[in-house]
Amino acid sequence: MFYDRERELGKLNEVYSFPGSSFLVIYGRRRVGKTALVREFLKDKSGLYFFVGEKDEKLLLEEWSREIVERLSDYLPSYVKPRFSSLEELVGFLLDFSRERRLVVVFDEFQNFKAVKPSFFSPLQELWDEKKDGSNLMLIAVGSYVGMIKRIFMDRKEPLFGRADEWMKLKPFDFWRAYGFVRSMADVNPRHFVEFYSALGGMPRYLLYLPRYYRGDSVETLGRLFFDEFAPLREEGLNVLKLEFGRFYRSYFSILEAVSLGYVTPKEISDKTGMKPLTVSKYLSELTNHYEYLVREVPVTENPLKTRKVAYKISDEFFSFWFRFIYHNYTALEENPDRVFERFRAEFPAFVGETYERIAREFVKRLDLGFKPERVGRWWHRGEEIDVVAYDRKNVALFEVKWKNLSQRDAKRVLKALEKKAELLPLRGNYRFGVIAGKLEDKDWLRKEGFLAFDLEDIIR
Numbered sequence: 001m002f003y004d005r006e007r008e009l010g011k012l013n014e015v016y017s018f019p020g021s022s023f024l025v026i027y028g029r030r031r032v033g034k035t036a037l038v039r040e041f042l043k044d045k046s047g048l049y050f051f052v053g054e055k056d057e058k059l060l061l062e063e064w065s066r067e068i069v070e071r072l073s074d075y076l077p078s079y080v081k082p083r084f085s086s087l088e089e090l091v092g093f094l095l096d097f098s099r100e101r102r103l104v105v106v107f108d109e110f111q112n113f114k115a116v117k118p119s120f121f122s123p124l125q126e127l128w129d130e131k132k133d134g135s136n137l138m139l140i141a142v143g144s145y146v147g148m149i150k151r152i153f154m155d156r157k158e159p160l161f162g163r164a165d166e167w168m169k170l171k172p173f174d175f176w177r178a179y180g181f182v183r184s185m186a187d188v189n190p191r192h193f194v195e196f197y198s199a200l201g202g203m204p205r206y207l208l209y210l211p212r213y214y215r216g217d218s219v220e221t222l223g224r225l226f227f228d229e230f231a232p233l234r235e236e237g238l239n240v241l242k243l244e245f246g247r248f249y250r251s252y253f254s255i256l257e258a259v260s261l262g263y264v265t266p267k268e269i270s271d272k273t274g275m276k277p278l279t280v281s282k283y284l285s286e287l288t289n290h291y292e293y294l295v296r297e298v299p300v301t302e303n304p305l306k307t308r309k310v311a312y313k314i315s316d317e318f319f320s321f322w323f324r325f326i327y328h329n330y331t332a333l334e335e336n337p338d339r340v341f342e343r344f345r346a347e348f349p350a351f352v353g354e355t356y357e358r359i360a361r362e363f364v365k366r367l368d369l370g371f372k373p374e375r376v377g378r379w380w381h382r383g384e385e386i387d388v389v390a391y392d393r394k395n396v397a398l399f400e401v402k403w404k405n406l407s408q409r410d411a412k413r414v415l416k417a418l419e420k421k422a423e424l425l426p427l428r429g430n431y432r433f434g435v436i437a438g439k440l441e442d443k444d445w446l447r448k449e450g451f452l453a454f455d456l457e458d459i460i461r
């Protein structure tokens, strides 16, 4: 059963409705649901789905000709038997065919053409430039290796440079959609779901394990998914990222590992990895801008272009978890898995706490605060930190986030400390203070006192 992706399907249908030809690139990390999305899109259209396996050109052509005969024979005169001696011929045929009739063509794992026939992109570009204006072809290139796909279409030296009309980065489900997806398959309570989301993120493929692996205990489930000898996700980070980074993957991995362990500034990363500052900054920039596995965070009151207060974090919940608990412990996991698992059990709640802060920030963005914040984010300065700050020119709302359950007394103490920290903020306006906890006792009382008070029940709605 296909779940959601409504905005993505909406965008694809919009492009489909444009007259003439379009070249669309869909990219996103492995397992995120690219193939499922294009297959869903193709369901009610005349379209062709081609998987670019790393095979001989000849074998691909045989396979794809069969598909063409099957799907398009109704529209072809009976004396036409599609046979192609090259990929170029096949693409030419599709462009010509679509002069008469709108056609969608998907090449999945498009970057594999580089292995099948490295010279193909140049004639493809020529054919496209020559024929696209007279045709009605919606050409979709799907790619899993973000770096490679960007190089093919964005590098000036590449033939296909500038040929993509539309780009779509497919992201994992957000927290709420991920919960909806899981709930459509299994009965998982919200607390456990926050824990699963901390490890699996909004990745459909990984969330699909839950109906099979979850028996009521979240940590035990993660043990069987990640730590056991035959755990299906134990090697996943390696499998997915090794090909992306190619020969020098170890350096990229060291940086991602350091960031996952909480070394988040260029200086800290350089000290931790022993790599030179200049090398570190080169890798950080690539991992952020080119590969998009890291994001660069600045305190919410700072100008992102000017400030030097920068912290990096891994943008994907799964990789963050995998580097922190699996890759970091690779050797120990072979030698003494039980010990690794026990350490994981002890450190996991704090890790979930960090995820919960991110969820809370997303929640605050959706909240009606009585004003429309210009920015929502984290703030820090010299060891002091505020989990969520939302502000415009006249208003400031601050939140402390706790994954724990808070009693009324705890909450009051937390709010008092928050009011104290607020004095350090360089923001003027009407201040409000709030707390977001895993579970919050006496929310109503806090709200009557003028505080913003929420817990997981409100987040999940």
Ligand SMILES: Nc1ncnc2c1ncn2[C@@H]1O[C@H](COP(=O)(O)OP(=O)(O)OP(=O)(O)O)[C@@H](O)[C@H]1O
Pocket: 001, 002, 003, 004, 005, 028, 029, 030, 031, 032, 033, 034, 035, 036, 037, 144, 204, 205, 208
């Ligand atoms: N929107 C969705 N609803 C339901 N299931 C989904 C959805 N998206 C993905 N899935 C399931 O998740 C799994 C991974 O999705 P898919 O194979 O489409 O990912 P991909 O991005 O093509 O990954 P890969 O790089 O491994 O090819 C599949 O089993 C798919 O059925």
Ligand SMILES: [Mg+2]
Pocket: 034, 035, 036, 108
């Ligand atoms: Mg796929």
